[in-house]
Amino acid sequence: MATGIDVKPTGHGQLIDNENVYDAKTVLASTVLCFDFGEQRIGVAVGEHVLANTNPLTTIVNESNEVRFEAISKLVKEWQPKLLIVGLPLSLDGTETSVTLLCKKFARRLNGRFNIPVMLIDERYSSVEASDRLNQTGIKGRAQKVMLDQVAAQTILQSYFDSL
Numbered sequence: 001m002a003t004g005i006d007v008k009p010t011g012h013g014q015l016i017d018n019e020n021v022y023d024a025k026t027v028l029a030s031t032v033l034c035f036d037f038g039e040q041r042i043g044v045a046v047g048e049h050v051l052a053n054t055n056p057l058t059t060i061v062n063e064s065n066e067v068r069f070e071a072i073s074k075l076v077k078e079w080q081p082k083l084l085i086v087g088l089p090l091s092l093d094g095t096e097t098s099v100t101l102l103c104k105k106f107a108r109r110l111n112g113r114f115n116i117p118v119m120l121i122d123e124r125y126s127s128v129e130a131s132d133r134l135n136q137t138g139i140k141g142r143a144q145k146v147m148l149d150q151v152a153a154q155t156i157l158q159s160y161f162d163s164l
Contacts (some may be wrong), residue, residue: 013088013121013160016107022083022117028164030082033057033075034157035110036123036149037086037103042068043149045157046079052161056150069113076114084116087123087156123156 015022028049036043040062047054060071086107089099104120111118133151 013085013119015117015119016111017117018111019115021115027083027117031079032083032085032157032160033079033081034085034153034160035072035087035106036153036156037089037099037106038149039099039102041149042072043151043153044072044075045150045153046081047154047157047161049161049164052164054154054157054161056147056154059146059149065109069109072110073114076116081116084110084114084118085157085160086110086118086120087153088120089123119160121156121160123152 030049032047032049034045034047034054036045042060044057044060045054046057057075058071060068063071084107086103089097089103091097107118107120110116133155
């Protein structure tokens with residue numbers, strides 16, 4: 001890649017690991033943070049490899065990149081993940097969009113800033129599935145806005161665990 005970023009294909013998605021620190025044994029016994037990237041909001045979920053459980057965590061609302069990464073930094077310090085998952089937004093036919101490129105840039109920044117491997121996972125239909133989940137719990141319509149992105153991140157993270 002012209003950017004010097006090492007992107008390795010894996011069975012689960014694309015891995016961004018500039019410092020080549022990905023160690024499967026360490027990662028598979030660790031906590032994972034997952035991000036549903038959006039230009040307005042970033043949903044965050046957390047999960048544990050050992051139990052393959054996922055939980056919505058928070059939504060980072062549209063702020064400057066500095067504020068966004070400050071919030072992410074606090075989450076990384078608190079949860080000590082060994083892997084970060086980022087949902088990769090693709091069009092329905094699998095092609096990249098302008099948001100896909102922004103998302104990849106966000107993933108590279110995560111890797112560069114925290115020196116934690118980042119796995120890009122196809123996130124098609126994650127928001128639809130998250131909305132369905134919220135509907136099933138009785139949260140409908142506009143009431144979903146607060147939780148939709150973090151539940152979408154949870155859905156992305158669960159799809160990663162299911163693929164292991």
